Amino acid sequence: xxxxxxxxxxxxxxxGQQVTLSCSPISGHRSVSWYQQTPGQGLQFLFEYxxxxxxxxGNFPGRFSGRQFxxxxxxxxxxxxxxxxxxxxxxxxxxxxxxxxxxxxxxLVL
Amino acid sequence: xxxxxxxxxxxxxxxxxxxLPCNHSTISGxxxxxxYRQLPSQGPEYVIHGLTSNVNNRMASLAIAEDRKSxxxxxxxxxxxxxxxxxxxxxxxxxxxxxxxxxxxxxHILP
Numbered sequence: 001x002x003x004x005x006x007x008x009x010x011x012x013x014x015x016g017q018q019v020t021l022s023c024s025p026i027s028g029h030r031s032v033s034w035y036q037q038t039p040g041q042g043l044q045f046l047f048e049y050x051x052x053x054x055x056x057x058g059n060f061p062g063r064f065s066g067r068q069f070x071x072x073x074x075x076x077x078x079x080x081x082x083x084x085x086x087x088x089x090x091x092x093x094x095x096x097x098x099x100x101x102x103x104x105x106x107x108l109v110l
Numbered sequence: 111x112x113x114x115x116x117x118x119x120x121x122x123x124x125x126x127x128x129x130l131p132c133n134h135s136t137i138s139g140x141x142x143x144x145x146y147r148q149l150p151s152q153g154p155e156y157v158i159h160g161l162t163s164n165v166n167n168r169m170a171s172l173a174i175a176e177d178r179k180s181x182x183x184x185x186x187x188x189x190x191x192x193x194x195x196x197x198x199x200x201x202x203x204x205x206x207x208x209x210x211x212x213x214x215x216x217x218h219i220l221p
Contacts, residue, residue: 006154033209035211036162040213042212042213042214043154043197043211044211045208045209045210045211048208056208057208057209083176090153090154092153092154097142097144097159097201098156098207099144099146099154099156099180100156101146101153101155102153103152103153104153
C-alpha cells in the first residue's frame with residue numbers, strides 16, 4: 001500500500017498570506033490527524049478528522065482550519081500567516097489506534 | 111501538557127540493547143501506550159503499542175509495568191540507524207481525546 005502523501009513538500013509564503021496543505025491518507029484509513037512541529041514546541045496536535053467530521057481539536061487559533069473529503073483526503077488551511085507559523089506540518093492517517101505519518105510539508109513564512 | 115515523562119537524551123553503544131523508559135503515572139484504564147520514533151528529516155514512524163501485556167514485534171519489545179504507570183521500550187540490538195527521537199504517548203482506546211506528544215528521548219548510538 002502507498003503511504004501517506006503530503007503536498008506540497010516545501011512552501012514559502014509571506015506574512016498575511018494564506019496557505020492550504022493537502023494530505024492523502026493510506027487507502028482505507030478514515031481518520032486523519034494534523035500536527036505542527038517546531039524546534040521550540042515539538043509536535044503539537046492541531047486536529048483530527050474522521051468520516052468528514054472533526055473529532056478532536058488542539059489549542060490553536062481559529063486561523064488554523066481543516067476539512068476532510070468523502071474519499072478521506074484532508075486539507076488544512078492557515079489564514080493570515082504569521083512568522084511563528086513556520087514549521088513542519090505533519091499529517092497522519094489511522095485505521096485504528098495506530099497512526100501512520102506522512103513526510104510533512106515544511107512551511108517557511110517570511 | 112504531555113501525559114508522559116521521558117529522559118531528554120540517552121546514549122548507547124552499537125549492537126547493545128537499549129532500554130528507553132517512560133513514566134505515565136496518570137494513565138487511565140482506556141489508554142494505550144504507543145511508541146513512535148522520528149529519524150532526522152522524516153515524519154514519525156510507528157514502533158509498537160500495548161495496553162496491559164508486554165508486546166514484541168520485529169522492531170522492538172514493549173515492557174509494561176504491572177500498575178501501567180511506566181513502560182520501557184527495548185531495542186534488542188541497537189544499530190546506527192536507530193538513532194532518532196523516541197516518543198512515548200498515550201492514546202485513548204475510544205479516541206475520545208487528542209493525542210499529546212512530549213519532547214521525547216533523543217537516542218544517540220555510538221559506533
